[in-house]
Amino acid sequence: MPSLLKSVKSRMYIFAHRKARGLLEGEYASIFHGRSLDFEDLRTYVPGDEVRDIDWKATARVGTPLVKRHKATRRQQLLFVVDTGRNMAAIARGGETKKDIAVMAMGILGSLALNHGDQVALVHGDPRGTHALPAQGTERHLEGLLQRVDAAATLGAGESRLAGQLEYAAARFKRRMLLVVLADEVAVDARITKVMRRLAAQHEILWVQIDDAELAGAEAAARASYDVAGMGPVLTVLAADLELARDYARDAAARAEALTGLLVSRGIAMARIGHTGQVVQSLFALLERHRRAQ
Structure with missing residues (x-):
């Protein structure tokens, strides 16, 4: 492999x-x-x-x-909380699968952690179950984490719902650590708000959102596209129906604004990444924003 x-x-x-x-x-x-x-x-x-x-x-x-x-003089821990529902098998803005971008971000941050003598751990899953791999400080272990995410985030996985993985992390990881969330777009509700309030009091948090591919436009209309979450064809009429496209864009903007507001209120820095070529620059900016906020 x-x-x-x-x-x-x-x-x-x-x-x-x-x-x-x-x-x-x-x-x-x-x-x-x-x-x-x-x-x-x-x-x-x-x-x-x-x-x-x-x-x-x-x-x-x-x-x-x-x-x-x-x-x-003592090791710190870096915990990845990763959505491995089927949404992460969808195509991101840059044309790659979302899990490819998540794996690259995990690999870079995990390598930085190991270089500093820190350990890395993983929580991942979908509504069918949450799974965890404990913290270790070797490249072999980090490779195992990357392979786990790559193997789990498939079209055969359950629908993406991050709240379960966040609740698992809040309940089982008490020691203060750096928690890095890598996920598809998240709809903010009472459950997400409650668990993020708890996690922000326990840990330092970074949030990485993997952006969707563009659905509207001539390119989308010219190819067969599917809604991975619902496992059905995407309404490519977005490309032809201007009013529907505007409604879709407003809804997406409202979801993004709600998530941004929640993270800002808890002092959590966020990066949005749509292509592997953006990962290094985006992670640097994310870490810098986090440092300046402390």
């Missing part, structure tokens, strides 16, 4: 130059506050580093800004 983690790393090198990867790693390192740190070494300052981390004496000696790097 081909290694998904190797594929993620190779694509990351294609989409991000060395400096961008360094910035991404620096943003991840800044997430956990109050952890016990030991000095490890010095490295060259890059834009985005915290000014307070500059070693001014060493900088004066060599004439180039240097920042202190530290390592954690």
Whole structure:
């Protein structure tokens, strides 16, 4: 079976130059506050580093800004909560399946976690059941998480309903950790609101939404399209019926506004990704927004 983690790393090198990867790693390192740190070494300052981390004496000696790097004396945990209902087998905005984008985002963030001595865990599922893989800190384990998501998110899975996975995480993961949600579009209701209030009090949270393909327009009308959630043909009349297309767009905008409002009220940063080529840049921006909000 081909290694998904190797594929993620190779694509990351294609989409991000060395400096961008360094910035991404620096943003991840800044997430956990109050952890016990030991000095490890010095490295060259890059834009985005915290000014307070500059070693001014060493900088004066060599004439180039240097920042202190530290390592954690205890491991942190990164928990992925992933929708693996059949919605994630649908086509995303960039033409790939949504689970391909989720796997790439998981692979990048999971690799950053392992590089910092942290552990990664997974909660995933659909209305038929929620499943969990415990935290470990090896690439073999991360590969297993990616393979699990890839295998579970198929057209034969149950309909996507994220609330069950979020409730599972809230009930069973008490230790404070970084929780990363990767999901299709979520409709906000009382159940989602309640569980997100609870999770935000327990953990630091990042939210990644995988965007739908565009349904309206000439391209959609020219091909056979299906609504994965309902397992029926998409109403391609959206392309021809301007009023219906407007109603659809208003409904989608209202759902997006409700989710954004909920996340903002709980201090949760969100990224919307529609293509694997956007993953590195979007994750960097997401981590930066989270750091600045703390």
